[in-house]
Amino acid sequence: MSTTTSPAAAARQALDSAFPRGLGAFVDGTVVAGGGERITLTSAATGEDFADFNDPGREGADAVLASAVRGAAKWAATDAFERAAILREVARAISEHVGELAVLESATTGKPLRDTRAEAAKVAEMFGYYAGWADKLMGRTIPVPGNWHTYTERVPWGVVAAITPWNAPLFTAGWNSAAPLAAGNAVVVKPSEFTPASTVRLAQLAHRAGLPEGVFNVAVGLGGTVGAALTGDPRVGKVSFIGSVATGRRVAVAAAQAGIPTVLELGGKSANIVFADADLDRAADGAVAAVFSGAGQSCVAGSRLLVQRSVHAEFVERVAERAARLRLGDPLDPDTEVGPIITAPQFAAVTSLIEAGLQDGGRRVTGAELPAAVTGTPLATGRWVAPTLLDGVTAANRLETNEVFGPVLGADAFDTEAEAIDRANGTNFGLAGAVWTGDVSRAHHVARSVRAGTFWINSYKTIHVAVPFGGFGDSGHGRSSGPGVLDEYTQTKAVWVPTRAAGAPFPSLSY
Template identity: 75%
Template sequence: MTTHHTSSAETAQAAVNSSLGGRIGSFVDGAIVTGSGATVDLVVAATGERFASYGDAGADGADAVLESARRGAATWGALDAFERAAILRRVSAAVESHIEELAFLESATTGKTLRDARAEATKVVEMFGYYAGWADKLMGETIPVPGNWHTYTERVPYGVVVAVTPWNAPLFTAGWNSAAPLAAGNAIVLKPSEFTPLSTVRLAQIAHEAGLPDGVFNVAVGLGATVGSAVTTDERVGKVSFIGSVPTGRRVGVATAQVGIPTVLELGGKSANIVFADANLERAADGAISAVFSGAGQSCVAGSRLLVQRDVHEEFIALVSEKAAKLRIGDPLDPTTEIGPIITRPQYDTVRSLIERGIGDGARRVTSDTLPAAVTGAALAGGNWVLPTLLDGVTPSNTLETTEVFGPVVGADVFDTEEEAIARANATRFGLAGAVWTENVSRAHYVARAVRAGTFWVNSYKTIHVAVPFGGFGDSGQGRSSGPGFVDEYTQPKAVWVPTQATGAPFPSLSY
């Protein structure tokens, strides 16, 4: 696919035409179905231009998607596990053959940099390949019990699984939340953000073309208040997975609990990145840059709290500031761009407001606030541009200490002892991720164990793999994504009792 160097409404529309035939709607029974509800505009984040509109699927559209998934679950669940595994391997190969197309569609329509979009499309290939390997390995257990019984368990799929995915990484999270449920024998309904539905629909098309039967991979496109609410609380749904903000996640959790639907929640974070004086400062500074500025900071695991030991605090802050100033901000479709725009205008406004509040609470801005010429010209002036921002002196009472910004903003402060750093890292209701930088092996293990986080890195940051469990504590959610156990999240154990005594009373004298 040709790479364009000017992000524009025309470029985004061309991507929609090329990948989706110009149609935007839900993916139901192997076809795109346009909605007739309220109009939703799609906007190029780098320019502020509207490039397309679509109709909300509404309650009727949600019902059609769920009915399709109900039929698809019966078909898919009845297949031999080895056949499901073979189909998922074909899906992985098909996605691999469309990496460039998917990356271009994602970048052109969301504002994510082309380099990030390409990397995330590659991860989707990995996800389907990995879980294809688990599809035929879901085994039960034989359990010895008193009496003449052969007792065993088997893993049973839920049937229809709904996954609500966010706007910051729509393609990545679509793969992440569909491969494992499909491997377990479920049909999937993805409900992407209304701002960024396109790559999810295209992924569903590719999966269907690779051999997934009708109704097995569905996408419900529309607003959270209409489509999202309808697909997460319907009696046809066996389980819900939600990735997003804490307030919305809580509402989803309450709504699903009221109708008895189990839910996996992957929510926000306010992760501490701890740098000790004995660390390799050059490497730690590169890690700090990657931890919070990649993806324009629109990441739940962003290392947005930078805690630096006093002896090297000034030196390290200067080093991070120097490196941040060299990051290339600009057109997401330019392969050399490292920082793209904030994907949605409301989030841009939130990020700008939180920066000002942080400064008002006493923090000092270390990095520049002057946008470069690359984004102030006529072509990109209307975009959601926020420069990589480092604020020092973010004390425990500062707004930025506890509030997730979800933008390229890091608040730094000083500490003296291990105990102080650990206490500071744990002084939050979040518990998603964190990191420590030190050459002391004992300290690294001690801090890693003491910090309350679902994922913790030593002398690195943001490394993830589909084979490793991912999730958080506290306000960061419940349940785990990825890893072998993620397949178990989408099955239920079923116990089977078979009497082995040919005559006599096979039943116990007590019953539950």
């Protein structure tokens, strides 16, 4: 099945439909054109330009923050039950526009429609889930010596700046805004300059569903202007960031210099461990989904495949056969399973790391050529990488420790359980991992031993807003989902009330 409209034309149509007056920042409930540097958007599927917009410049970034400060004061003063009701309306509005959001996301990023439909529905789920928590943020009463009634309150930070990546802009905008909003903060989302459209549309829908002006703003633009403003301005209470390790460290340093705490969700180089006693067909399906869905542009991609030696050759063949059958093509074609690499710099990085993996001794099993569905069409000028499997990727290979962020899987053999665990822990990343085995004791031992914030047993890549998500080491700090994330977006205030007006003098304090 194929579509009749070119990907670039489809992107222009989707943008014109969502933003008849052009794309820009979303401030005080309105799309506002910037006055700074011109930014051009290109189709990942064909390489053609399809739109442009202006960076807001420092003045525009200041206006976004000033609006958010006003919005934060209004939102924090809003009754918690009213906040919950509004967020439920936001969830409903997103649900009603899942199809539109998915088309906009696919058209402007190149992600397959089958993926973006699921992601748009998940964003609605996020807002619905945290709407249920908005009126349940409770403090504690604390018994202390003397005549005191002492209790705590959980209060919002004020303005939360959420810096999101280009690989899943709609999903991560919801992931990093629903919880802060439920906790009573205003949110400013800064999407990647490569993929801003779906985030602006999400904010429009949220505003129309009842969020007051300034409570959910979007600052589209460059890291050097908008990003720098958000990470270094004392009006920001907290920064959340999803992206690469290098950029995350720069964000953390800039925020720390301004006294702003951070939540960082960074990269991963996750190990997918397969033992000989596993259901090999199920494990092969899981290995393919773990790294090739989303064209590998996923922080939790299972990009390291470690297989017990007795079944290694057989298992690698099963994975290669499945990878070769994956359908590449027009992102808006419902049958497409793997899309292009979203940005030009990332395309260069992926192809470079494939060559490095080959130079370091890896053997290409599949992925040498693109299918005719790409090469024989206008898509041939796009940023395409065929699902690639390299075997014999040893611990010394550059593919072992460098995050590819593309549809590239490096495989190797192991002999013992201890060897598999050591190999899985052989990088500075600690985001995710998985084990496939029929031995329940081994499964739990490996899950406990591998240093990762999320670990799957006989499955891969399932996440849910109700479950904590985040990493160890170079994969970041803090958590971005689950009930506990509400602690990330609130501060604890202690209140002391004397229960007797007269009596002993106030105690002296040495603190």
